[in-house]
Amino acid sequence: MDMQATLVRSEDNESLVNRLRQDPGAMLQRYQVVRAFTEELCSPLATEDYVVQTMQDVSPTKWHLAHTTWFFETFVLSKFDSSYEPFHPRYAYLFNSYYVQAGERHCRDKRGYLSRPTVEEVYRYREYVDDRMKSFLQRIGSSEWQEAAPVIEIGLHHEQQHQELILTDIKHVLSVNPLRPVYRERAVEPPSVSIPLDWVPFEAGLYDIGHDEEGFAYDNEGPRHKYWVDNFLLANRLVTNGEFMEFIRDGGYERPELWLSMGWATVEEKKWKEPFYWEPSRNEGDYVLFTLSGERAVDPNEPVCHVSYYEADAYARWAGARLPTEQEWEVAAQQIAIDGNFVEDGHFHPVPADPSRSATLHQMYGDVWEWTRSQYSPYPRYKPVEGALGEYNGKFMCNQFVLRGGSCATSRTHIRPTYRNFFPPESCWQFTGIRLARDV
Amino acid sequence: MDMQATLVRSEDNESLVNRLRQDPGAMLQRYQVVRAFTEELCSPLATEDYVVQTMQDVSPTKWHLAHTTWFFETFVLSKFDSSYEPFHPRYAYLFNSYYVQAGERHCRDKRGYLSRPTVEEVYRYREYVDDRMKSFLQRIGSSEWQEAAPVIEIGLHHEQQHQELILTDIKHVLSVNPLRPVYRERAVEPPSVSIPLDWVPFEAGLYDIGHDEEGFAYDNEGPRHKYWVDNFLLANRLVTNGEFMEFIRDGGYERPELWLSMGWATVEEKKWKEPFYWEPSRNEGDYVLFTLSGERAVDPNEPVCHVSYYEADAYARWAGARLPTEQEWEVAAQQIAIDGNFVEDGHFHPVPADPSRSATLHQMYGDVWEWTRSQYSPYPRYKPVEGALGEYNGKFMCNQFVLRGGSCATSRTHIRPTYRNFFPPESCWQFTGIRLARDV
Amino acid sequence: MDMQATLVRSEDNESLVNRLRQDPGAMLQRYQVVRAFTEELCSPLATEDYVVQTMQDVSPTKWHLAHTTWFFETFVLSKFDSSYEPFHPRYAYLFNSYYVQAGERHCRDKRGYLSRPTVEEVYRYREYVDDRMKSFLQRIGSSEWQEAAPVIEIGLHHEQQHQELILTDIKHVLSVNPLRPVYRERAVEPPSVSIPLDWVPFEAGLYDIGHDEEGFAYDNEGPRHKYWVDNFLLANRLVTNGEFMEFIRDGGYERPELWLSMGWATVEEKKWKEPFYWEPSRNEGDYVLFTLSGERAVDPNEPVCHVSYYEADAYARWAGARLPTEQEWEVAAQQIAIDGNFVEDGHFHPVPADPSRSATLHQMYGDVWEWTRSQYSPYPRYKPVEGALGEYNGKFMCNQFVLRGGSCATSRTHIRPTYRNFFPPESCWQFTGIRLARDV
Amino acid sequence: MDMQATLVRSEDNESLVNRLRQDPGAMLQRYQVVRAFTEELCSPLATEDYVVQTMQDVSPTKWHLAHTTWFFETFVLSKFDSSYEPFHPRYAYLFNSYYVQAGERHCRDKRGYLSRPTVEEVYRYREYVDDRMKSFLQRIGSSEWQEAAPVIEIGLHHEQQHQELILTDIKHVLSVNPLRPVYRERAVEPPSVSIPLDWVPFEAGLYDIGHDEEGFAYDNEGPRHKYWVDNFLLANRLVTNGEFMEFIRDGGYERPELWLSMGWATVEEKKWKEPFYWEPSRNEGDYVLFTLSGERAVDPNEPVCHVSYYEADAYARWAGARLPTEQEWEVAAQQIAIDGNFVEDGHFHPVPADPSRSATLHQMYGDVWEWTRSQYSPYPRYKPVEGALGEYNGKFMCNQFVLRGGSCATSRTHIRPTYRNFFPPESCWQFTGIRLARDV
DSSP states (O other): OOGGGGSOOSSOHHHHHHHHHHOHHHHHHHHHHHHHHHHHHHTTOOGGGGTOOOSTTOOOHHHHHHHHHHHHIIIIIHHHOTTOOOSOTTHHHHHOOSOGGGOOOOOGGGGGGOOOSOHHHHHHHHHHHHHHHHHHHHHOOHHHHHHHHHHHHHHHHHHHHHHHHHHHHHHHHHHTSTTOOOSSOOSSOOOOOOOOOOEEEEOOEEEEESOOSSSOOOGGGOSOEEEEEOOEEEESSOOBHHHHHHHHHTTGGGOGGGSOHHHHHHHHHHTOOSOTTEEEOSSTTOEEEEETTEEEEOOTTSBOOSOOHHHHHHHHHHTTOBOOOHHHHHHHHTTSOSOEEOGGGTOOSOOOOOTTSOOSSOSSEESSEEEEEEEOOOOTTOOOOSSGGGGTTGGGOSSOEEEESOOTTSOGGGOOTTOOEEEOTTOOSSOEEOOOEEEO | OOGGGTSOOSSOHHHHHHHHHHOHHHHHHHHHHHHHHHHHHHTTOOGGGGTOOOSTTOOOHHHHHHHHHHHHIIIIIHHHOTTOOOSOTTHHHHHOOSOGGGOOOOOGGGGGGOOOSOHHHHHHHHHHHHHHHHHHHHHOOHHHHHHHHHHHHHHHHHHHHHHHHHHHHHHHHHHTSTTOOOSSOOSSOOOOOOOOOOEEEEOOEEEEESOOSSSOOOGGGOSOEEEEEOOEEEESSOOBHHHHHHHHHTTGGGOGGGSOHHHHHHHHHHTOOSOTTEEEOSSTTOEEEEETTEEEEOOTTSBOOSOOHHHHHHHHHHTTOBOOOHHHHHHHHTTSOSOEEOGGGTOOSOOOOOTTSOOSSOSSEESSEEEEEEEOOOOTTOOOOSSGGGGTTGGGOSSOEEEESOOTTSOGGGOOTTOOEEEOTTOOSSOEEOOOEEEO | OOGGGTSOOSSOHHHHHHHHHHOHHHHHHHHHHHHHHHHHHHTTOOGGGGTOOOSTTOOOHHHHHHHHHHHHIIIIIHHHOTTOOOSOTTHHHHHOOSOGGGOOOOOGGGGGGOOOSOHHHHHHHHHHHHHHHHHHHHHOOHHHHHHHHHHHHHHHHHHHHHHHHHHHHHHHHHHTSTTOOOSSOOSSOOOOOOOOOOEEEEOOEEEEESOOSSSOOOGGGOSOEEEEEOOEEEESSOOBHHHHHHHHHTTGGGOGGGSOHHHHHHHHHHTOOSOTTEEEOSSTTOEEEEETTEEEEOOTTSBOOSOOHHHHHHHHHHTTOBOOOHHHHHHHHTTSOSOEEOGGGTOOSOOOOOTTSOOSSOSSEESSEEEEEEEOOOOTTOOOOSSGGGGTTGGGOSSOEEEESOOTTSOGGGOOTTOOEEEOTTOOSSOEEOOOEEEO | OOGGGTSOOSSOHHHHHHHHHHOHHHHHHHHHHHHHHHHHHHTTOOGGGGTOOOSTTOOOHHHHHHHHHHHHIIIIIHHHOTTOOOSOTTHHHHHOOSOGGGOOOOOGGGGGGOOOSOHHHHHHHHHHHHHHHHHHHHSOOHHHHHHHHHHHHHHHHHHHHHHHHHHHHHHHHHHTSTTOOOSSOOSSOOOOOOOOOOEEEEOOEEEEESOOSSSOOOGGGOSOEEEEEOOEEEESSOOBHHHHHHHHHTTGGGOGGGSOHHHHHHHHHHTOOSOTTEEEOSSTTOEEEEETTEEEEOOTTSBOOSOOHHHHHHHHHHTTOBOOOHHHHHHHHTTSOSOEEOGGGTOOSOOOOOTTSOOSSOSSEESSEEEEEEEOOOOTTOOOOSSGGGGTTGGGOSSOEEEESOOTTSOGGGOOTTOOEEEOTTOOSSOEEOOOEEEO
16 A cells, blocks of 8 residues: 555645635545545455444544544535535434534444444445535635635544544554454564664743644644743653663552552553553563554564553653653744654554654654643633534643644644644553653 | 244154254254354344444344354364364354353453454354364264264254344344334234233142253253142233333332332333333323334234333232242143244244134243243252353353243244243343233 | 340240230330340440441441331331320431331431431430330330231341341451451350261151241241252251361362352452451461451361352352252251350350250351352242331342351341341351252 | 631741741741641541541541641651651551552541541540650751751641641531531621622733742742743632522533533533532522531622532633633732631631722632642642652642632641642532633
């Protein structure tokens, strides 16, 4: 699967956005590319793989396929296309996720109970909506376009988020199966290399943080505002599996003084002894890990992945360092091109930092989402969008931590320096990792 | 689907059993008929329907298909056919249900997490084992036959039990789906009729209870033993929906004095207000119910179905009667031919008692399993079979109640007057109903 | 505490009952003796001990003191004494246990949340009701007496049941305290002796089972009815700690084939490795146990105690025997005088069988309640008493097993050969033990 | 109870601290005053009140009394007084709260299971430690003093925190009791008055936030650091019960769009319909509330109290405002004298803003802890204290929100402008309330 060819790579996100906003035809083309990529990601799956929900956080693949379609049906076609007839009267109920202002919805933790609609019916639903979107965009007038374009734009970013979730969720589904099915064989084995850990200094100052409204951003990335940041050091690369194994060997999972109180309670309750998807191998002290290409030995040079905030925080404390704040991360990222190991690269797993790349900061984008020490809060003067779409971000600003930079399951065109992802501190089924920071 | 034609009807169970025990060829033919009927029952399903587990009691259809196959693989082929190679090394782990002596097994409540093996692979597994069973039976020697025949016999009864479970489980899977899928349209609508409730007297005496070892029976049906039964009256038919609606209207679900203490706790915790699969209809005081042929209005003449022991017991108390003991039921059943509404009739739902049948007792077999007031205990001198098959029955003799007579999902060739089914008192996803008894 | 002196010993229960029924003065005296004994049992307690509830099954001592008083207030004084004024308007709500027909009640699992009424107030409540009962009985007319006498009789037996619960509950309260408080120092250490296990034969026959209505009995002990019992053997004494330790050493808690399915699930869930109140001692393979006289080494000659039905059943299976049915136990007990180690003996713990006693069956009464294999069901033609007192027994006939014979915490005047105690199979905080039976 | 007389009022906190740090005699006197006040707060309690734990957040009063004593025993006497012998060898286990570096500890949610030590023994324990502290402080050398003084200082603030918890916990204990006991009758009824809501403007700027190390502070209040604050408006007083009733009447508890996602889930799960300790009164639309002086009608002019973060946040959204950040609150508080309705005032409940006080901002200190929108995070360059005392604050920096200003249960000498209290967003058993803020 040469995914790189599928999506635009050469254009930067800001100019892409500007072009799309001015041209319904370009938007349609973009729509078709993004929607097709979702289906391309599903191509390795058996029908049965689309159905299963292995924990509450995980949704069945067919739900993702339908929910992203429901988004365009509900927020675009039903709003702006007066001739539109819904594909099925109950789908609005089945495939709403959490938009309370968009009506009642089926229980999240029971998505795996639904054998119908079948996968084939869901694909027909996609086809139906895609056809309607096409004819809608081909005949759209300019005043409708002003209103609809930003919603379609959100819909495409929403679809890209669910592309990432399809991968992380199907990884979980396959992982709990004793047969250990493979999503896709590893095409090329990246060399296992390493670069030394180094600390990059940043100067104190009153920085501008948040999105400047050029190009696309979610509402939670703004408004741009002043924020004082002290002098700090940021690690030049991600924490590796090898380093994390040192932490384990040093009793990291047995020493409560390294952990937040709730983190330690979680370690004890869930009996955590190593990162998620790791298992001790038959050789004492070694580990194997489950990937979308199957099970293999832990490579000490790869970034550690699938760690919770609690583990990231405990590791940092053990290492005599700390996690960066989201503002520190953004200050550093503002100076860096958006490049890295993304979903289009087809690894579906983080890879070691490349010593041949002459960069000050490695792996800032792609590979793994980087936990920050910042709890997810509104920026000053933050105002959610009006209506159901305003539920996208703001109502989750509680008991979650911010992650930055995207992962190997993120689309290159989906990430930005100001992008704020967020998960509860115990979450580890996403591709999440660690970059250290220190006070000067 | 003309299911009646599929299975032998004319031969009584005892002579069938004797014939099979003497002839491997007859046994093979029987094996093929029973196995084919399992697959016939699955023919209306979509691939996705095979995968889903909607509560712990429910297993995915593909699990039933594989587990019944595993039974023959484990207890017949692996034991008696030295040339046998298992189809897949991990299936023994995945498809063992609870036979601890047959090795480790996958968690019961996580059967719905397994997307693999696919449905197609499971059918290949069945085909593989069926082929091996065929060649094994075609060349079997007489000393092996002595040992293997009783196990195959159990295996076929085991498969018939799972045929019933496939129907009750898929009913639950379809029922929780807001799209309300239909398993099979109702072919013929039976007339809604009624016969008056009457009480049939039985004389006190020291009866012989339990199986006499002629023909097939599970170990828990014996040994045959003496049991004193007092004079009693038994209702001539099952309790109807109409009668049960009287109970509801009279506040049956709101009056703790009618209920066992644990029953009342269950009513309060689960907020029961009507039988399982019933819902209030738009007309005040009426109900609709979900069947394998979809949703329809409650027919007052049909037997009430999907009631728990708690509801059966409370109803009986409200009606000034009681449930029969299992010995009373068996005393009455000994005098009756095995006839009724079974799975082969293709209703997949209980039907009203037929006034044109001149019988003293109606509906004793088929339609619904009848709750007795007897808790499931070993008969005097009961000894479980040796080895893993000894786990079939004995180890569940705790906190369960005995049900008698089979249901509309039971095979005609599977039921006997001594047959003891058992479920916990809160269970209601089986086709379970009520026959009243009284002291004289 | 010379408890023996406190209660009548020389009179048999039947003649005691007859005498009380004829004489309000004798009943009053009896009332005062029983009520005083309750308070005598509480005399070793600190105020704080009366308040605590350490699990749902356990009630605070002050609740027991008040609830038994509420019984007389509600079912005697409020019913029969028109001049009676309740001590406090809210006590009816606080101290009703489960009599739904007697009105609403405070949540059982929150009894430990009530700091008020204080212990002193509860004793005042007792005094108040005792005074009113005294003057009521002193002036009672004969028609009232006919109605009230049976209720007072039940109230006294009810109080005796709660005397036993006070001891078992306070044992639990003290046991969870790391300070390991002692209820009462062991006065005399009984000699640690043993008698050999022997099997006593009983003949098959159609026996009369249940109470004959001479003397007092609960409604669940009748009506007397015929029951066929096969030949059987009954062990001449209880299973000892030493024998139970053999079971443990032989892997008894690690072998699922010895257990009922629900029993094994309980072993795994609760991580049972030895009987309740036992702990491994520092010497490998030995155990200490907690008693009302504190912690001490397990005496191999004492009856094993605080075992659940699951453990009793698994032990019997391991020993190549089984538990008796309740009818078998009653057949054997009909021939035996009511003697044994009761609460009045002041041991508060079972003692070894006495080799100097020339008896065929030892320890049938007192020491420990003996689990039978009989699930708790109504006898034929059983009718509960009318009204709230009818909730005493019948509504618990589900998911419980019958125990017979009383324990070291039972009053000598409280037990009978027909007495049916019952607890769920996982219960072990009562003084419960094992007597084996076998088929011939 | 004239509590005002008990504690120093005239001296400001900073000079008090300085004086104590220089003089062991003054420290001893202070120690005795604080310790005596704890016992004074307990004086209205019955013995039984000290024992009960009504939910996990609540600790029994006797546990508070012992735990605060354990603090001095463990961190002062055992560390600095080589002749010290612990009062009881198991108390270290029983009365450690969460200091993992100070050894194992008894389960938090089982504190209510301990009837022993008795209340009297706990008071003896206090006396014993107080005696040892006295003689230790009377003979202390100057080098020990340097080390010990800061720990004693923390111990006294720790004791004051537990004084507040004693009140909030005993309020809960009394409230769940259907007898509705009163802690202390309301001495004086404060007039029910009101002042109009007004908005006080503050200017944007780069402020210094956090403690400047003059006087006492917890480690989490520092280090002092720069923080940019935008222009904002702060309400001149707390939100009142009357205003909150408007929110309820406007469907506040039924409109998911007003709530954080986790807040709405909590509303649904716990069926919240009004603030904690409120109940609908018999007059439709009115409410009664439970206070430490018993139950009474809700006074519309009193500050709303016992609201969770979720309710505070939803109320603010409904009111078209928001909660302040903790930095905004601190900017405003820096200009205000520490005055208000504290525990020494003996109201044990918030009181209406006093219109006769000519202040810009009312009720900033005392009355109720004010929820801020700031999640509890470390300040830049925050370093916890070394050793077990470092567990005091830092390890809770996750899933909690910051509250500011103290309450009617807080000691006047315990509060500071930089003081950061923190609770999970669903907590409501503390005296917690709402002050609004707005963007300009």
